[in-house]
Amino acid sequence: xDDPLIVVALxxxxxxxxxxxxxxxxxxxxxxxxxxxxxxxxxxxxxxxxDVALSQLAVGSALTPxxxxxxxxxxxxxxxxxxxxx
Amino acid sequence: MNGWTVAATATLAAGxxxxxxxxxxxxxxxxxxxxxxxxxxxxxxxLLLSEGYDRPSYVDLALLLALLGPVGTLVFARLLAEDLAAxxxxxxxxxxxxxxxxxxxxxxxxVAAGPGRALVKLLVVGALLIxxxxxxxxxxxxxxxxxxxx
Numbered sequence: 001x002d003d004p005l006i007v008v009a010l011x012x013x014x015x016x017x018x019x020x021x022x023x024x025x026x027x028x029x030x031x032x033x034x035x036x037x038x039x040x041x042x043x044x045x046x047x048x049x050x051d052v053a054l055s056q057l058a059v060g061s062a063l064t065p066x067x068x069x070x071x072x073x074x075x076x077x078x079x080x081x082x083x084x085x086x
Numbered sequence: 087m088n089g090w091t092v093a094a095t096a097t098l099a100a101g102x103x104x105x106x107x108x109x110x111x112x113x114x115x116x117x118x119x120x121x122x123x124x125x126x127x128x129x130x131x132x133l134l135l136s137e138g139y140d141r142p143s144y145v146d147l148a149l150l151l152a153l154l155g156p157v158g159t160l161v162f163a164r165l166l167a168e169d170l171a172a173x174x175x176x177x178x179x180x181x182x183x184x185x186x187x188x189x190x191x192x193x194x195x196x197v198a199a200g201p202g203r204a205l206v207k208l209l210v211v212g213a214l215l216i217x218x219x220x221x222x223x224x225x226x227x228x229x230x231x232x233x234x235x236x
Contacts, residue, residue: 004087005095012102019110027166031117034158035109035124039102041147042128045135050144057150061125062158069165 009043030068037061090138094131097191101127101184115175118162118226123184125155126219130191133211137195142204149211156218163225174228181223185216 016039020032037060044053087095105127108120129151136144163170192212199205224230 005091005098008095008099008103012098012106015103016106016110019106023110027169028114028117031109031121031162034121034162035106038125038128038151038155039106041151042098042102042131042135045132045144045147048139050141050147053147054150057147057154061151062154062161065158066161069161073165 005046006043009039009046012039013043026068026072030065030072033068034061034065037064088138090134093191094134094138097127097131097134101187102131113173114166114169115173116177118159118166118170119175119177119180119223121162122155122159122219122222122226123180125151125158126184126188126215129155129211129215130188133191133195133208137198142199145204145207145211149207149214152211152214152218156222159222160225163222167228170226171228175226178223178227181219185219188212188215188219 013036016032016036020029020036023029023032037056040060041053041057044050044056102124105120105124109117109124129148132148132151133145136142136148189212192208192215196205196208196212199208
């Protein structure tokens, strides 16, 4: 009965997941991943699984981007230090 | 389908779809703004869905997203501060438009819910949504430059 809603949510997930793979820079990938987490939570809600959507929101919209951005920062810092030493 | 789910479908297709396109293409300043707006558009959509399915407990999802969405954006604002300082994002018209849309949705859902505890919860969600959205936008555009260190 809610077919258009499910189709819209599925298309959004497919588009943002494809974009997350296609984008190359890790910092920008983290931005797309944050959007993908939010859209996935909406899809779970539409499919009547609010408990899954709650955990997906907690993990996908804040924790995953934080972990990725912290690792990117950690990897980039030694490179900048080396460039400064030269 | 009823009017609420139709409105939620339109919000998802037009709003979140545009945000997904904005976050996948263009310069970094547009991507961070699109990421911020995607959470503040998905939150009204979840409110509309909870009203459309007639399940008041689904409001918890919108509450969590209103709380965690700005947190996620603040993570990007803090860790991308060096990249954004040279080319700060300025999209205040769009930000206020989305905040106004969130306010309209919260008021509509409040009117449908009627007085009671649910109304208080919806008002908290609305305050968190609009306040968090504006705070995160200000942080992205370098409004809290004095607090940046390290």
